[in-house]
Amino acid sequence: MLRLCLSSLAMLAALPAFANDSMAELGTGGLILSRSDLIEMKSEDLFISRKQVRVDYVFANRSDEDISTIVAFPMPDISGGPDMMVAVPDNASDNFLDFRVTSDGTEITPQLEQKAFAVGLDVTGELQAAGIPLNPYAEDAYAKLAGLPDDVARDWQERGILMLNEYDDGSGWKTERTPLWSLRSTYWWKATFAAGKDVRVSHSYVPSVGATAGIGFFYDGKFQGDYQDYKHRYCMDPAFENAVRKAASRNANGVPALSEYRMSYVLTTGSNWALGTIGDFRLTIDKGDAAALVSFCGTGVKKTGPTTFEMRAKNFYPERDIDILILAPAGGEAE
Template sequence: MSTSAKALLLSAGLALALPCSGALADDSVANLDAGGLVLGKNDQIELRAEDVFLSAKQIRVAYRLYNKDDKDLPLAVSFALPDITGEQDLAVAIPDPGSANFLNFQTKVNGRQTEATLEQHAFFTPDGGQETEITDLLKGLNIPLMPLGDATVAAIRQLSAEDRAKLTSTGYASIEGDSVTPLWTLRSTFTRQQVFPARKEVLLQHSFTPSVGTASGVYFDKANLTGESLAQYQKKYCTDDGFLRAADLLTKRIAEAKAKGGEMPDDLKAQQTYFGYAIAKDSLGPVGRFDLTIDKAFPDNLVSFCADGAKKISSTRYELKKTNYTPDRNIDVLILDKHVGK
């Protein structure tokens, strides 16, 4: 892990995180950062604790919220999934594109599974123009709101020429021969009405499958990762000299194995894996106790993320503990995974 990091990097809002090196583009899948609890406006709810667990398999977050008021407070509790836009320079990792709940988001209140209402809307923004909501149009044409995925493309192909023109003439979709590209953006938010009892604490727990970006191979050799690309990696993931040396050695071993030909050894079938967790802008102020745990899955995987004071607590896990802490930027995790597909 990067021990020379200056601060924990937590990024406000939800952002698309793309690989920084141009060498990655042909074999890359981008990730989408999700996260962040948003409450209705109030000044009586105190965020006593926030526990965040990050891994490439699952993200879990637990919030302990205390109502300081002498009366019960009914408030809207929201969790925004990342925006999904149809046209991307890179493929985007979506755990379950066929489901409206494409990150498999689940929520609990005081340890009990509970339901939240998923609201989804589609928007189109032309270059230099104003945003337009097109949710009703797409639903009227029986087109899924998810702009990525085979189901949406198939639905557009089945439209009549007249209905298809409703999408192409407005720029909502591009159709060239057999190529169909939806160009709108899907916004999704889970919301529930939660009553916070007077002078009591409520435990809210969220879990979801992260959008995990990947890039085949390792690009930390001096020929590929230099200049601006190196600076971006260092800023985003706090890749220090020790991490880069280990990654450079792995890259050279992969190159030597390829030169010899034959089957690549299992421990050299490596790829970059990256994912993140975002903090909503409208936070509740300082967290009384903030605990972050990051799991790299296998002991021999290389991992880097930005943290000041994080400690290794097991062969695969790192932990950061803060008090009276105000996160303001993204948690970005880079893993050089030596166990592809496991």
């Protein structure tokens, strides 16, 4: 894809010294079909903002018979660890992205399958038998692990299900049993695609938005650190980089008064349907704040409003996923 960046910048307030507190985003995508050789994705209308992802599909059965099959939406895997710095919108809920789906305007209540894995092995049954939540981010996960019998905890530690995390919280050294397993969640439902008819499916969810206080690729007056990775992943161009320099020049300390927000959408699964392409593809990205900067990879992107940008394509082959970088004014609230 061509490298393209669209940016705008307003006067920004001064920002204190650069902070490196950072939370990672979880990549999330669209629907997956268990049988795809006869069902075509005629169109996909995708909207992405920091607050919501909405997707409207039109599917068509290319055969002469009705097809009943399974449609699935895989949630991003959640992995435990001592840092636990991953953006989970609602870690107290199994539906931690608030996933919702309709078919031809009728709301669907999908089934939810959840499994826990450690070192590639399924440990779902053991966690459930011990009363441990499958979500390593659950509020009571640590308390439940602390109550495990010592022999069970030692066995789980040897098998990579948990680890002992040692730290000093100011009152002396502590040792804490910490989740190491990963949660894999998939919503699924049965669907029938009638021969010769279009089926309209829509779903929405709250995205996982990674964030950093400050900018991790620009400091001490120049682009450095993870700059090359950012440039490749988000297709940052000279106009975007100049806007970052201008933001830095407006502060006496030379630090841009901007904070990072990162989103990822797994688009490449769209090639799994019949024909391997999306007949009519439309992408809308809303950066939320007119004063924010946004960078992502795309072709033929147009600005359609103060905060929105649109890309359209026919017979679109999704050769790469979508990674979006938003630099919002520090202390601002992007929609």
